[in-house]
Amino acid sequence: MRSSLVVLSLAVCVCSSLLPAAPREKLDRGLVAVRAGEGKVYLSWRWFGDESARTTFDVYRRAGDGPETHLNKQPIAKTTDFLDASAPTDKELTYTVRPVVSGDARPGPVGQTTYKPGQGEGCLVLPLKGDYRFQKFAPADLDGDGQLDYVIKQPGDNVDPWYKYWKKSPDTYKLEAYRADGTHLWTYDMGWAIERGIWYSPYVVWDLDGDGKAEVVCKASEGDPRDAEGKVQSGPEYILVLGGATGKEIARANWPARELFASQGQHAYNYASRNQLAVAYLDGQRPSLIVNRGTYNIIIIEAYDLREGKLVPRWKWSNQKLDRKYWGQGAHWMHAADVDGDGKDEVLFGSACLDDDGKEMWSTGLGHPDHLYVGDLDPRRGGLEIYYGVEARQKAANGMCMVDARTGKILWGHQGATRHVHSYGMCSDIDPEHPGAECYSADTDEKKAAAWARLHSSDGKVLSKEMPWRFGPRVAYWDADPQRELVTGGHGGGQVAKYKAKTKLIQYQGNVVAVADILGDWREELITTREGELRIYVSTIPATDSRVTLLADPLYRMDTVVGAMGYYQVPMLSYDMATKTGTRD
Numbered sequence: 001m002r003s004s005l006v007v008l009s010l011a012v013c014v015c016s017s018l019l020p021a022a023p024r025e026k027l028d029r030g031l032v033a034v035r036a037g038e039g040k041v042y043l044s045w046r047w048f049g050d051e052s053a054r055t056t057f058d059v060y061r062r063a064g065d066g067p068e069t070h071l072n073k074q075p076i077a078k079t080t081d082f083l084d085a086s087a088p089t090d091k092e093l094t095y096t097v098r099p100v101v102s103g104d105a106r107p108g109p110v111g112q113t114t115y116k117p118g119q120g121e122g123c124l125v126l127p128l129k130g131d132y133r134f135q136k137f138a139p140a141d142l143d144g145d146g147q148l149d150y151v152i153k154q155p156g157d158n159v160d161p162w163y164k165y166w167k168k169s170p171d172t173y174k175l176e177a178y179r180a181d182g183t184h185l186w187t188y189d190m191g192w193a194i195e196r197g198i199w200y201s202p203y204v205v206w207d208l209d210g211d212g213k214a215e216v217v218c219k220a221s222e223g224d225p226r227d228a229e230g231k232v233q234s235g236p237e238y239i240l241v242l243g244g245a246t247g248k249e250i251a252r253a254n255w256p257a258r259e260l261f262a263s264q265g266q267h268a269y270n271y272a273s274r275n276q277l278a279v280a281y282l283d284g285q286r287p288s289l290i291v292n293r294g295t296y297n298i299i300i301i302e303a304y305d306l307r308e309g310k311l312v313p314r315w316k317w318s319n320q321k322l323d324r325k326y327w328g329q330g331a332h333w334m335h336a337a338d339v340d341g342d343g344k345d346e347v348l349f350g351s352a353c354l355d356d357d358g359k360e361m362w363s364t365g366l367g368h369p370d371h372l373y374v375g376d377l378d379p380r381r382g383g384l385e386i387y388y389g390v391e392a393r394q395k396a397a398n399g400m401c402m403v404d405a406r407t408g409k410i411l412w413g414h415q416g417a418t419r420h421v422h423s424y425g426m427c428s429d430i431d432p433e434h435p436g437a438e439c440y441s442a443d444t445d446e447k448k449a450a451a452w453a454r455l456h457s458s459d460g461k462v463l464s465k466e467m468p469w470r471f472g473p474r475v476a477y478w479d480a481d482p483q484r485e486l487v488t489g490g491h492g493g494g495q496v497a498k499y500k501a502k503t504k505l506i507q508y509q510g511n512v513v514a515v516a517d518i519l520g521d522w523r524e525e526l527i528t529t530r531e532g533e534l535r536i537y538v539s540t541i542p543a544t545d546s547r548v549t550l551l552a553d554p555l556y557r558m559d560t561v562v563g564a565m566g567y568y569q570v571p572m573l574s575y576d577m578a579t580k581t582g583t584r585d
Contacts, residue, residue: 026212027551028146029111032519033095034538035119041087042122042540044520045097045111047080049548052101055108061087062094075100079543080521090117109146122506126182126534132156133529134176135198137514138205138564140214142244147180148518149244151205151216151564156511156529159197161273168230169196175203175218177247178534186247193221193232195273200232202277202565205244208287208306214244215306217289219255219275233258233269239291239304239311253311256293256300260320264297271296278562280336280345281554282356288314290347295330296368301349303358315358325365326352328392332567335374336558337574339384339405345558348374351388353408362408366401367392370420371472373427374405375555375572377437378458379579384555385411385458389421389441400441400454412460419451420444423471424569428484429578430475430499431463436576438463442471475570476515476524478505480544482577487512487526496526508537515570516560517550524550 029045036042043059056075059082062068071084087093093115099107119125128134133156142149153175159167173196177185194201203218218240225235237255242248261272271294278290282303289304289311303314319326331350339346344356350372352363370391377385384405390398399418402411426440436458445451450471455464474487478496485496491511495504510528517524519538526537550556550573559571 025207025551025557026141026144026146027148027549029097029109030148030519030549031095031097031111031113032124032538033093033113033115034122034124034540035089035115036083036122036540039085039087039089041084041089041093041095041115042081042538043084043095043097044081044523044538044543046521046549047546048108049552051099051108052103054103055099055101057082058098058100059084060096060098062096063088063091068096078545080546081543083540083542087115089115092116120535122538122540123508124536124538126150126178126536128152128154128532128534129176129184129187130154131532133511133531134513134534135173135529136203136564136568137527137529137534138203138216139514139516139518139560140205140207140244141212142177142185142205142214143179144212144245149180149185149214150178150534151203151244152176152178152534153201153203153564157196159195159200161197161199161270163267163270166231166270171196173201175216175242175247177216177244182534185245188216188218188242188247190218191221192224192226193235194219195232197273198566199274199276202275204277204279204289204561204564206279206287206561208241208279208289209309210286215250216242216244216247217277218242219277220252231269239289241306241311251306251309251311253304253313256291256302258293260300260318261294261298271298274330276334276349276562277565278334278336278347279558280347280356282314282345284338284343284345284356290334290336292330292334292349295328295332295350297328299327299330299349301347301354301358317354317358317360322360325363326360328367329363329365331369331372333372333569334562334566335372335555336562337374337384337405337555339374341383341406345554348372348386348405351390353405364388364398364403364408364410366390366394366398370422371425371427371441371567371569373425373437373439373569373572375427375437376574376576377402377427377439378411379436379576380459381411384574387425387427387437387439389423389425390418391420391422393420394418399443400439400456402439402456402458402460412456414454414456418443419446420448422448422450424567425472426469426475427572428475428570429576430483430486432481432483432578434458434461434463435578440469440472442467442469474512474515476526477517477550477577478523478539479541487515493528505541506537506539508535510535514560514563514568516563517556518560522547522550
């Protein structure tokens with residue numbers, strides 16, 4: 001059943017309250033009900049930043065068409081979760097959460113969800129349209145009802161443009177849209193003109209025109225322009241906007257031209273095949289689409305606004321006539337973040353930053369990073385920081401480093417040469433003994449195998465020289481404290497565990513495709529893929545307080561948007577969880 005809506009104020013940001021309002025997203029209560037043992041159902045729901053601190057909650061259960069039962073003996077005041085320890089789990093159950101506010105404040109929306117018998121332990125299982133795994137996942141409200149729906153890209157394999165890795169695409173990619181309850185909405189075949197690799201096929205999902213319904217934006221082409229070898233090196237290329245609820249075309253514009261890379265000789269195909277998308281609030285008020293081509297040398301970035309069914313150019317940037325410190329600085333991921341505190345997003349496309357007007361802001365000149373994380377990484381400093389693991393060879397220092405996000409100034413860095421710092425590393429607060437984020441990266445040997453690693457504190461101290469996670473673990477806010485837990489495993493499954501602890505909090509099945517706070521309270525969910533299934537794992541560990549949903553943070557929300565393209569990194573926050581509680585206390 002669908003619940004009523006509330007405007008979610010994205011107020012948790014580095015800018016002052018006098019600056020323009022941050023983005024807004026209409027979301028419902030996000031109530032989720034999952035099995036938590038025999039005869040037990042665990043419930044969790046969102047608390048919004050604009051709700052009264054005096055809000056309490058009542059929980060009700062209805063079995064089938066039977067009467068509604070009030071479950072909690074005392075108002076739920078400290079947390080936004082509840083364990084129904086006497087649930088008839090062999091029946092379909094409807095749960096309702098009703099907020100109650102003393103005084104004059106108006107209560108927020110009611111939450112409602114359905115528990116269905118046969119659910120797995122601590123997870124929701126949504127069947128897909130076929131027996132395949134998916135590669136990418138994008139959560140967004142496609143139909144305007146306040147629930148996050150899902151757009152996936154399938155299947156899960158990848159073809160890289162580099163000549164040592166490239167191979168013919170065996171088939172085409174498909175985008176598939178599902179409602180929150182698993183109902184299939186539509187399928188879009190990306191076609192043979194989009195080769196089956198991450199860099200040929202970026203997509204993002206967000207409400208670009210402000211109508212309350214998200215659009216799906218992807219790279220597109222026409223027909224079958226493959227050459228005799230099987231590569232696509234000709235034909236039109238588009239930015240294509242599809243209606244989120246329908247999959248029908250709304251608008252299109254030309255993608256940055258591949259011909260601009262012809263000067264790159266025998267590697268022109270590889271360099272031109274690197275494409276990305278992002279969303280940024282460049283004016284602080286409305287979202288803009290960011291389109292990128294190029295990573296390793298030439299880089300072209302264009303900004304568009306979706307207005308009245310048309311993609312309207314905002315600005316265009318290229319490094320072709322700039323100092324070499326802006327060449328080859330691209331990453332496998334783009335961030336939108338207000339790094340200078342003016343209420344407008346900047347575009348972090350790698351080791352360099354563009355201001356909201358599309359003009360270059362700074363470049364470290366370190367070259368292509370394999371991972372970068374932006375957030376309040378060191379709470380002892382003001383503003384945001386960026387942690388880099390730099391793939392480009394560094395002769396003396398800074399292959400692993402932290403910089404000031406506003407200026408690009410290096411705050412600290414690894415002292416010594418690095419060969420090829422690889423993969424997604426790790427950057428999050430996992431250890432309460434040290435303030436801020438711990439930062440992990442591993443370097444490679446001549447065969448690109450993991451050779452050595454460092455775990456740094458947020459102020460640059462070496463905490464460990466061990467290499468327990470090879471190129472890096474995923475992390476998630478899973479239990480009730482402000483540190484993230486480690487998510488480790490492979491394609492068949494894995495586990496969530498606390499740093500320095502041997503006890504596993506959960507075992508999950510499938511390959512983790514995304515980590516995000518898409519349901520329930522502020523803890524994050526694991527989105528995994530198995531043959532024919534989309535699984536959402538939900539923490540059933542009892543909460544100890546209430547915190548604003550992480551989706552309320554603009555930086556975090558935009559990180560979840562770009563999680564649908566490029567190499568995946570977990571979303572980051574513009575505040576330090578351990579020092580900015582966001583609770584109702």
